[in-house]
Amino acid sequence: MNLLVLGINHQTAPLAVRERLAFAQTELSEALTTLHALPGISEAAILSTCNRTELYVNAREVGPVLDWFAASRGRSAHELVPHLYQFGGEAAARHAFRVAAGLDSMVLGETQILGQLKEAERIARESGSLGVLLNGLFQRAFQVAKEVRSETRIGAASVSMAAAAVRLAERLYPSVAECRVLFIGAGEMIELCAAHFCAQRPRAVAVANRTLERGARLAQQYGGQTMLLPDLAERMAEFDIVVSCTAAPLAIVGKGMVERALKRRKHKPIFIVDLAVPRDVEPEVAELPDAYLYTVDDLAEVVSEGVAARASEAQAAELLVEDGVQQFRQWLAGRALVPTIRELKDHAERIARHELARARKRIAAGEPADDVLARLTEQLAAKLLHAPLAALNAAPPEEQAELVAATRRIFRLHE
Structure with a gap:
């Protein structure tokens, strides 16, 4: 098996490293x-x-994969190695199944990662880089994730990133209901955050996005306003809470923008959650005395609550993962037999076609059909059994018992 996984995650690399190694959806x-x-x-x-x-990847060696990964991100392999993990074979399959099931997530049991994995599979398929091995891996990963969600309660008490953001905001403000909330972006994560924040019935809601159309669809759900990203500098001061998650390659909220907004607010604090990788908000914003900036890594303390309570469910989920690994192993073993099975069928079909052609010639020459059919069956049996009989007769004494047992099993010969 040439299955390999090479990567970094929140456990092996800080946000500053992860954002440098991330791939934008468009690339x-x-x-x-x-x-x-x-x-x-x-x-x-x-x-x-x-x-x-x-x-x-389906690859013989990890070296070229590592070199490509580093070069594609404008880094050296030496820089990446301290943060990388790699898995091969069954360990790689196990890792993929744990990721799909939310067992390797910052939020234990979260479901968003499954959708992201399905999107990765779709892009690979449409790009022509998905083959039999990875397709089989992902399909079984999706099945394992489905079983974990239906047979355990691991996600029942999980705290999502969106819910964690609300909890943090409530530490700064007595009530979100008294706040004005701005969402930057209109993707899936912002939709989740909007659902959680708007459940608290804030005073006002606005959505800033690269295009008005998509931002308007989200804003309309909650009776909010819509603006374009260039409007942020002028309107930032209106909002108490800012939640951002876009696919922008560079920061769109700078220290100067927030500093000017704070002055206009007479230094009334602004709570900012940046869920984007790469980051949407310049890290220097955290240096401002009245700006409270949180990134995905800062939410770890909140989302880890309840992990102990879900420990038994996690154990049950791990057992389902192991079942999935075993099924994947069996599937791979079956795939290894495919070339031999295909050759065996081709061999039998060639013999059958040849003998059928001979039989038709004899019938055309006037031979009785019954005689031709009897000869046909004799020749088919003789030619199909020629190779196994020759192998049995030529086998050395020390191999005969094993070969005989295998032959009897294959042809279902009863004692």
Whole structure:
């Protein structure tokens, strides 16, 4: 098995490293094309989220994959190695199943990662870099995740990033209901955050996005306003809570923008949650005395609450993962037999076609059909059994017992 996984996550690398190694959604297809084109790499998929970047490949060696990963991010392999993990074979399958089931997430049992993994599979498939091995891996990962969600309660008490952001805001403000909330972006994470914050019935809601159309769809759900990203500098001072998660490659909220907003607010504090990787908000914003900036890593303390209570559910989920690994192992073993099975069928069909052609000639020459059919069956049996009988007769004494047992099993010969 040439299955390899190479990656970083929130456990092995800080946010400052993860954001430098992340892939934007728009560059995944081209990245997969170049990775898949490397010698020795027959399949490839890339999973890149706020908490992890992972390469799934069908490759003989990990070295070329590591070198490509580093070069594609403008880094040296030496810089990446301290933060990387790698898995091969069954360990790689186990890791993929744990990721899909939310067992390797910052939020234990969270469900968003499954959708992100499905999106990674879709992009790889459409890019032409998905083959039999990775397709089989991902399909079984999706099945394991489904079983974990239906047979355990691991996600029942989990605290999502969105819910954690609300909890942190409530530490600064007595009530979110008295606050004005601004969402920057209109993707899935912002939709989740909007649902949690707007459940508290804030005084006002606004959505800033690159395009008005998508931002308007989200804003309308909660009776909010819509603005474009260039409007942020002028309107930032209106809001008490800012939640940002876009796919922008560079920060869109700078220290100067927030500093000017605080002055206009007469230094009334602003609570900012930056859930983007790479970050949407310059880290220097945290230096401002009245700005309270939180990133995905800062939410770890809140989202870890309840982990102990879900420990038994996590154990049950791990057992389902191991069942999935065993099934994947059996599937791989079956795939290894495919070439032999195909050759065996081709061999039998060639013999059958040849003998059928001879039989038709004899019938055309006037031979009785019954005689031709009897001869046909004799020749088919003789030619199909020729190779196994020859192998049995030629086997050395020390191999005969094993070969005889295998032959009797294959042909279902009863004692």
